Amino acid sequence: MGGLTNIFQIGAAALGVDVGTGAIKVAEARRSGRGIELVRYGIGATPPGAVADGLIIDRAAAAAALAALLRKSEIRRREAVVSINGPNVLARLLHLPPIPEAEVKQAIRWEAERHLPFPVEDAVLDAQVVGEVTEDGQRQLEVLLAAAPESMALACIEVLQGAGLRAAAIELSALAMVRSLTMRPLPGTVAMVNLGASTTEVAIVRGGVPQVTRTIAEGAGALLEEAAAASGSGVVAVPAAALGGVLDALTAQLRRSFDFYRAQYGGQQVDRILLCGGGARAESLDRHLALEMEIPVVVASPLDGIHLGRRLDEDAVSRAAPQLVTAVGLALRTLI
Numbered sequence: 001m002g003g004l005t006n007i008f009q010i011g012a013a014a015l016g017v018d019v020g021t022g023a024i025k026v027a028e029a030r031r032s033g034r035g036i037e038l039v040r041y042g043i044g045a046t047p048p049g050a051v052a053d054g055l056i057i058d059r060a061a062a063a064a065a066l067a068a069l070l071r072k073s074e075i076r077r078r079e080a081v082v083s084i085n086g087p088n089v090l091a092r093l094l095h096l097p098p099i100p101e102a103e104v105k106q107a108i109r110w111e112a113e114r115h116l117p118f119p120v121e122d123a124v125l126d127a128q129v130v131g132e133v134t135e136d137g138q139r140q141l142e143v144l145l146a147a148a149p150e151s152m153a154l155a156c157i158e159v160l161q162g163a164g165l166r167a168a169a170i171e172l173s174a175l176a177m178v179r180s181l182t183m184r185p186l187p188g189t190v191a192m193v194n195l196g197a198s199t200t201e202v203a204i205v206r207g208g209v210p211q212v213t214r215t216i217a218e219g220a221g222a223l224l225e226e227a228a229a230a231s232g233s234g235v236v237a238v239p240a241a242a243l244g245g246v247l248d249a250l251t252a253q254l255r256r257s258f259d260f261y262r263a264q265y266g267g268q269q270v271d272r273i274l275l276c277g278g279g280a281r282a283e284s285l286d287r288h289l290a291l292e293m294e295i296p297v298v299v300a301s302p303l304d305g306i307h308l309g310r311r312l313d314e315d316a317v318s319r320a321a322p323q324l325v326t327a328v329g330l331a332l333r334t335l336i
Contacts, residue, residue: 014028014029014030014077014079014080014081014168014330014331014332014333014334014335015027015028015075015077015079015080015081015165015330015331016028016029016080016081016082016083016176016326016327016328016329016330016331016332016333017066017080017081017082017083017160017165017327017330018082018083018173018176018326018327018330019046019051019056019062019066019082019083019156019159020046020051020196020197020278021046021051021052021053021054021196021197021198021199021219022045022046022196022197022198022278023043023044023045023046023197023278023323024042024043024044024045024046024062024065024066024069025041025042025043025323025324025326025327026040026041026042026043026066026069026070026073026075026080026327027040027041027324027327027328027330027331028040028041028073028075028077028331029306029328029331029332029335030335031335032307034307035305035306035307036305036306036307036332036335036336037306037307037308037309038303038306038307038308038309038312038317038328038331039309039311039312040073040074040075040309040311040312041073041312041317041320041324041327041328042069042070042072042073042075043069043320043323043324044065044068044069044072045065046062046065047061047062047064047065049061050062050065052198053086053087053198053199053217054084054085054086054087054089054198054199054215055086055087055152055155056152056155056156056159059155059158059159059162060162062159062162063158063159063160063161063162063163064162064163066159066160066162066163066165067162067163067164070163070164070165078164078165078166079165079166079167079168080160080165080166080167080168080330081167081168081169081170081171081176081330081331081333081334082156082157082159082160082167082169082170082171082330083156083170083171083172083173083176083326083327083330084148084152084153084156084170084171084172084173085172085173085174085199085201085215086152086199086215087215087217088116088117088118088148088149088152089147089148089149089152089172089215090115090116090145090146090147090148090172090213091144091145091146091147091172091174091175091203091210091213092115092144092145092213093130093142093143093144093145093209093210093211093212094108094111094142094143094144094145095133095135095140095141095142095143096108096111096140096141096143097138097140097141098132098139098140098141099141101129104127104129104141104143105125105126105127108125108127108143108145109125111145112125112145112147115145115147116147118149122149122150122151123147123148123149123150124147124148124149124150124153124170125145125146125147126145126146126147127143127144127145127146128143128144129141129142129143130142130143130144130209131207131209142209144175144209144210146171146172146175148170148172153170156170157170168334169333171330171333172213173194173201173326174192174194174201174202174203174210174213174215175203175210175213175329176325176326176327176329176330176332176333177192177194177201177203177276177325177326177329178192178203178205178208178210178329179329179332179333179336180302180325180326180328180329180332181205181274181276181300181302181304181325181329182205182208183302183304183305183306183332183336184304184305185208186205186208187271188206188271188272189204189205189206189211189261189268189269189270189271190204190205190206190270190271190272190273190274191203191204191205191254191257191258191270191272191273191274191295192204192205192273192274192276192300193250193254193273193274193275193276193277194276194277194325194326195219195220195250195275195276195277195278195279195280195285196219196220196277196278196279197219197220197278197279198217198219199215199216199217199218199219200215200216200218200219200250200253200277200279201213201214201215201216201277201326202214202215202216202253202254202257204257204258204261204270206268211261211264211265212257212260212261212264214253214257216250216253216257218246218249218250218253219246219279220246220277220278220279220282246279247285247288247289247292250289251289251292251293254273254293255293258270270295271295271296272295272296272297272298273289273290273293273295273296273297273298274297274298274299274300275289275297275298275299275300275322276299276300276301276302276322276323276325277322277323277325278322278323280299280300280322280323281299281319281322281323286298286299299322300322300325301318301321301322301325302321302324302325302328302329303317303318303321303328306328
């Protein structure tokens with residue numbers, strides 16, 4: 001969630017680590033006199049079987065691959081923010097009576113019991129007040145709850161430690177995606193869709209605040225994301241016909257998410273879709289998804305509002321950008 005450490009300090013820097021089923025992504029950003037800069041990044045294949053559906057299965061293999069990617073990317077920073085996603089990981093926007101902010105985390109623990117599919121004592125929780133609303137004449141706090149099983153969080157920490165890193169924080173990948181894609185204000189209601197190898201993260205966002213988040217157990221397939229990593233940065237040329245099954249499953253799940261959002265928020269519509277992740281670079285996927293959903297679709301980049309370090313190749317970073325959305329969002333955690 002949001003942190004305030006060193007947000008005005010020139011030279012403050014941070015590293016984001018996104019360990020996916022098909023690829024590991026890292027991004028190092030810093031605050032400079034020009035603003036926030038992306039100074040280094042890297043994308044590498046995840047060892048087969050090391051991660052499945054967001055769950056880290058082989059921690060040693062994942063750690064070794066991460067360490068190798070850090071060396072290749074010439075990243076020497078030893079403290080990182082790492083993403084967590086998959087089954088039983090959730091973010092919820094809740095409404096609470098006005099209470100001192102210091103009491104929010106205690107109050108949210110009781111609320112969490114109603115939403116978690118596992119015992120609250122086995123969870124790691126975080127909460128942040130993101131706004132206020134008035135309901136039936138009563139002022140209410142809008143509080144964003146983030147929760148994950150403690151065992152999954154420990155696995156993330158072990159992977160970082162195995163790669164020689166310290167964990168500064170663990171954050172839900174959906175929330176990192178939202179931070180990354182809201183560096184500049186987004187009008188209306190936007191659905192952010194991070195299409196990974198085996199799962200898809202969805203966040204429906206209004207006014208910079210996620211209203212609904214979901215992890216869909218459908219992805220573009222490890223073949224797509226690994227091909228994207230191996231390509232270095234180019235678009236993965238996959239025939240449209242090969243995307244049929246992926247597209248059908250994705251659109252069905254997105255329609256369910258949008259229907260839920262409309263039911264919860266008085267019939268409000270999603271105005272457009274921002275598509276990111278390794279699968280977003282499949283040729284023409286954005287156009288096909290727009291036709292299926294009848295909503296404008298744009299391939300998203302985390303580079304809006306961010307400068308590129310002088311050592312980086314602008315074309316290469318632009319091609320890699322859809323895969324870097326979560327990693328950049330993690331790095332931004334203490335910089336904005």
